[in-house]
Amino acid sequence: xxxAYYPGCSLHATAVDYNESTLAVAEALDIELAEVPxxxxxxxxxxxxxxxxxxxxxxxxxxxAAKTVADQMLVCCSxxxxxxxxxxxxxxxxxxxxAELAEIMPVEQIRNMRVRHLIDVLAHDVGLEKVTENxxxxxxxxxxxxxxxxxxxxxKVTNLDDVEDPHFMDDLLRAAGMETVDWPYKTECCGATFxxxxxxxxxxxxxxxxxxAKEAEVxxxxxxxxxxxxxxxxxxxxxxxxxxxxxxxxxxxFTQLLGLAFGLERSKLGIGRSLVNCxxxxxxKGIK
Amino acid sequence: xxxxxxxxxxxxxxxxxxxxxxxxDVKSCYQCGKCSAGCPIAADMELPPNQVMRLxxxxxxxxxxxxxxxxxxxxxxxxxxxxxxxxxxxxxxDALRNLALREGVRSPERVVPFFNRIFLSLVKRYGRVYEMxxxxxxxxxxxxxxxxxxxxxxxxxxxxxxxxPSFAGRKTAxxxxxxxxxxxxxxxxxxxxxxxxxxKTT
Numbered sequence: 356x357x358x359a360y361y362p363g364c365s366l367h368a369t370a371v372d373y374n375e376s377t378l379a380v381a382e383a384l385d386i387e388l389a390e391v392p393x394x395x396x397x398x399x400x401x402x403x404x405x406x407x408x409x410x411x412x413x414x415x416x417x418x419x420a421a422k423t424v425a426d427q428m429l430v431c432c433s434x435x436x437x438x439x440x441x442x443x444x445x446x447x448x449x450x451x452x453x454a455e456l457a458e459i460m461p462v463e464q465i466r467n468m469r470v471r472h473l474i475d476v477l478a479h480d481v482g483l484e485k486v487t488e489n490x491x492x493x494x495x496x497x498x499x500x501x502x503x504x505x506x507x508x509x510x511k512v513t514n515l516d517d518v519e520d521p522h523f524m525d526d527l528l529r530a531a532g533m534e535t536v537d538w539p540y541k542t543e544c545c546g547a548t549f550x551x552x553x554x555x556x557x558x559x560x561x562x563x564x565x566x567x568a569k570e571a572e573v574x575x576x577x578x579x580x581x582x583x584x585x586x587x588x589x590x591x592x593x594x595x596x597x598x599x600x601x602x603x604x605x606x607x608x609f610t611q612l613l614g615l616a617f618g619l620e621r622s623k624l625g626i627g628r629s630l631v632n633c634x635x636x637x638x639x640k641g642i643k
Numbered sequence: 644x645x646x647x648x649x650x651x652x653x654x655x656x657x658x659x660x661x662x663x664x665x666x667x668d669v670k671s672c673y674q675c676g677k678c679s680a681g682c683p684i685a686a687d688m689e690l691p692p693n694q695v696m697r698l699x700x701x702x703x704x705x706x707x708x709x710x711x712x713x714x715x716x717x718x719x720x721x722x723x724x725x726x727x728x729x730x731x732x733x734x735x736x737d738a739l740r741n742l743a744l745r746e747g748v749r750s751p752e753r754v755v756p757f758f759n760r761i762f763l764s765l766v767k768r769y770g771r772v773y774e775m776x777x778x779x780x781x782x783x784x785x786x787x788x789x790x791x792x793x794x795x796x797x798x799x800x801x802x803x804x805x806x807x808p809s810f811a812g813r814k815t816a817x818x819x820x821x822x823x824x825x826x827x828x829x830x831x832x833x834x835x836x837x838x839x840x841x842x843k844t845t
Contacts, residue, residue: 401759560683628803
């Protein structure tokens with residue numbers, strides 16, 4: 356299986372551990388990834404908040420570049436995933452948008468491009484059985500899978516998993532021998548892009564998520580989006596200081612947990628790059 | 644929040660622009676409030692989402708464009724997902740934001756649009772976001788020079804903060820920005836919608 360790999364800005368910077376663990380897990384599962392040539396930023400939230408044409412053009416340009424290496428594009432960041440899916444839908448449905456973009460790029464090429472989130476690829480193309488086959492050690496971890504907003508919403512765009520009670524990430528981690536919990540804040544917003552601009556909103560929303568995870572008595576939270584990771588991990592200490600509580604809940608990318616279960620080396624998975632310390636937890640579970 | 648409704652300010656037809664941009668019919672909303680109930684940011688908004696829809700139904704477009712709400716919307720898509728009338732409220736919010744910027748309507752919420760401008764200027768210049776400059780310019784522009792400054796060395800030593808920008812995506816992004824500028828300036832010449840029509844105030 357070959358996919359055009361679109362890392363997105365975060366995976367080359369603040370979410371470099373997501374990139375590392377994705378590549379490691381892809382190698383272990385024989386998924387061939389060819390990076391999209393000269394990919395640019397998808398525009399993320401600022402683009403669609405500013406101009407719909409720009410918001411469609413940036414993803415479209417990248418999808419055209421992706422077409423040169425494969426018919427399917429694999430994306431890890433939920434925000435990028437959302438932007439690509441939205442761009443495809445809008446170009447298909449809005450005639451004027453289609454016409455304007457057609458003036459500056461071969462927009463027809465993206466019609467048959469399938470944009471896939473990594474969770475979808477692992478759960479369906481690779482399959483849960485193969486994930487179980489690759490399991491080398493029982494991590495003994497109790498995990499709260501946090502899906503965030505853009506992975507599943509809106510359903511007409513993402514067409515992926517149940518919107519109010521998604522389960523694909525849970526399925527993958529359980530197939531790799533972990534215990535996942537049923538908790539009520541799976542898809543509650545963490546505050547997204549307000550991390551820098553309206554930090555108090557992020558602190559409030561992410562505090563609720565961390566509190567719910569704590570009450571579910573989990574060892575850690577698993578995420579599939581760099582911004583969710585940032586808000587729950589980078590901001591965790593800020594929240595603890597503000598509210599005078601202790602969470603000390605390590606945040607992992609689900610690929611890191613899969614990689615650990617596959618017996619891959621910690622350094623290859625970017626373990627230890629997060630701000631909330633996970634060494635104690637991993638040592639306690641005997642995970643090297 | 645009080646809203647004085649004067650008959651001469653009610654201009655339902657003016658909302659057509661928003662409806663065209665968003666592809667939504669504002670009359671579909673029957674004000675059940677489910678959007679506001681699920682909105683994670685509603686507590687911080689002076690007008691919850693359903694009230695913004697109500698303003699549009701009354702043709703009070705200007706009030707909607709000047710609200711903080713449209714900029715505090717996190718685009719989490721909860722409202723769109725849960726609306727029983729299948730109104731894509733997130734699309735309406737996007738349309739309002741796009742329109743507000745296009746018409747130069749200022750909201751009291753200045754920080755979020757400011758951040759967006761910096762972000763996009765970095766995409767235009769480098770092709771990919773360069774966090775150091777993003778945070779640097781944002782902090783400087785909001786006179787919050789030392790905000791999150793202790794995080795930078797931590798992230799840097801964990802290999803998560805690049806000192807230099809990457810230029811690999813520069814040509815891809817730059818071409819897009821240049822081409823769009825060209826389309827828009829030719830669009831300007833073809834037709835001119837008088838902006839005064841859309842940003843009239845009483």
